[in-house]
Structure formats: C-alpha cells, structure tokens
Amino acid sequence: MQEVIIGKEGTQKFPINNSRVSRQHAKITVSDSGQWTLEDLNSTNGTYIIDDNDELVQIKKVSITEFTRVVLADQTSMGFTFFAQHVVEDDPQNYKAEFQYVLRIHDKALKEKAEIDAKIQKKNMMRFLPGIISAVIGLLLTLLLPFNQKVYGVAVTALFTALLQVIINIYLGKDSKLKDFSNKYSNKLTCPCCSKPLSEIEFKNQMCSRCKAHA
Structure with a gap:
C-alpha cells in the first residue's frame, strides 16, 4: 500500500506553497489492489474534487481514480489543483x-x-x-x-x-x-x-x- 500526505509539509514530491493549503491538507492512499482513496485531514479550507459533471465537490473521504482532479482549498492561485496520479510520479516535472x-x-x-x-x-x-x-x-x-x-x-x-x-x-x-x-x-x-x-x-x-x- 502507498500513502502520500499532501500539503505544504506533506510527503508529496512536488512543492506546494499556496497560502490557503494546510501543512498536512489531505492524504491519498493507493491500495495493493490499485484502489485510490482521497481523504481530507481536517484542513482549514477543505479538499475538493472535480466530478464527472465538472462540478466542484467537497469531500471528507472518497474513492477516486488516478486521473481525478484534486483541488486543495479552492481553484484560485491561493489554492492548488493536480491530478491524483501525480503523487506517485517519481519525477515531479514529468506530466x-x-x-x-x-x-x-x-x-x-x-x-x-x-x-x-x-x-x-x-x-x-x-x-x-x-x-x-x-x-x-x-x-x-x-x-x-x-x-x-x-x-x-x-x-x-x-x-x-x-x-x-x-x-x-x-x-x-x-x-x-x-x-x-x-x-x-x-x-x-x-x-x-x-x-x-x-x-x-x-x-x-x-x-x-x-x-x-x-x-
């Protein structure tokens, strides 16, 4: 099982310096069977996903796919958006x-x-x-x-x-x-x-x- 803490002081390989993102904002877990889970870690400004209808949905804990777009805090420059898959990418510059x-x-x-x-x-x-x-x-x-x-x-x-x-x-x-x-x-x-x-x-x-x- 792979577990990645996401935030300004998270374990993800890419930096997050956005002001509305918490130090440890959310967690993505990938099970041995390939099941992806996103969980909010009681962040100050919330964790969201973009659903199939392109709507912003706040979550606490939800099953996702590697290509679910995750939004930390909000969709402005003060928040942070990424595809879930990027947390398991060895090279953070590789998209x-x-x-x-x-x-x-x-x-x-x-x-x-x-x-x-x-x-x-x-x-x-x-x-x-x-x-x-x-x-x-x-x-x-x-x-x-x-x-x-x-x-x-x-x-x-x-x-x-x-x-x-x-x-x-x-x-x-x-x-x-x-x-x-x-x-x-x-x-x-x-x-x-x-x-x-x-x-x-x-x-x-x-x-x-x-x-x-x-x-």
Whole structure:
C-alpha cells in the first residue's frame, strides 16, 4: 500500500506553497489492489474534487481514480489543483501520463465536434428547401395557369414559401449542441499542471506555454 500526505509539509514530491493549503491538507492512499482513496485531514479550507459533471465537490473521504482532479482549498492561485496520479510520479516535472490522458479526451472531443458539425451542415441545407420548392411550384403554375390567372399563381407561391419557411425554422430551431459541447469539454482540455486551456499547438507539442509542463 502507498500513502502520500499532501500539503505544504506533506510527503508529496512536488512543492506546494499556496497560502490557503494546510501543512498536512489531505492524504491519498493507493491500495495493493490499485484502489485510490482521497481523504481530507481536517484542513482549514477543505479538499475538493472535480466530478464527472465538472462540478466542484467537497469531500471528507472518497474513492477516486488516478486521473481525478484534486483541488486543495479552492481553484484560485491561493489554492492548488493536480491530478491524483501525480503523487506517485517519481519525477515531479514529468506530466506524460496526465498529458496522454488529456490528449485522449481531446481526440474524443475532435471526433464529437466533427459529428456535430456534420449534423448542423445537413440541417442548414434544409434552409434552401423553401426557395427550391417555391421555384418549382411557381414554374409549374406559370406553365399551367391561363395568362389572366398567373397573378393568383404568384400569390399562392409566395404564401406557400412563407409558410414552408416558418415550418422549417421551427423544426431547425436553435441548435444547442455546440453550447453543450463547449460546456462538456471546456474544463477538461486544460494543462494538467496549471489548468490553462490548451491550444491545438500545445496539444501537438504536449507542452503548456504558460507553466512549461510537458509530457
């Protein structure tokens, strides 16, 4: 079994100097069977995790995974945030495992974004239907109606176009998929060290431009 005390005077290999973190703030235990547990050690400002819904949840003692994001005190610069896995990393400057985890999420996000874009593109093509259908109907009425009745054909075509446009707009509505996508991934595609949102170049290089953490 492996046990790591986390805090300004903890046994973790990386330093923590943040003002709201207690000397011995929390404890992570990894059992021989690979079960991870996080426990708050009666810290002054609390221990939290980011759950699957990206919500900050205060804990006393909870089962976690190696890639649970742990928050000591708060998410400001006075608190401290890290992936649980980092406490068992021999080299505190090595973020390879965490970057690979975030990169897997990034790849999943890219595939999901491509699917959303494809669906939106198909839906947007429907906006051309009223014009196309109206043009066909107008042409048929022009050819089939007597000259003195063509004005009625124009009126029918205009009314049908307007009605069809309203129906399609109601059907398409406001697409919330992109907003939901952004909410789902915005807090996951961040640097495992400083939590800065990572750019595509940073994902490619697997290095954060702000804190220089790297794989």
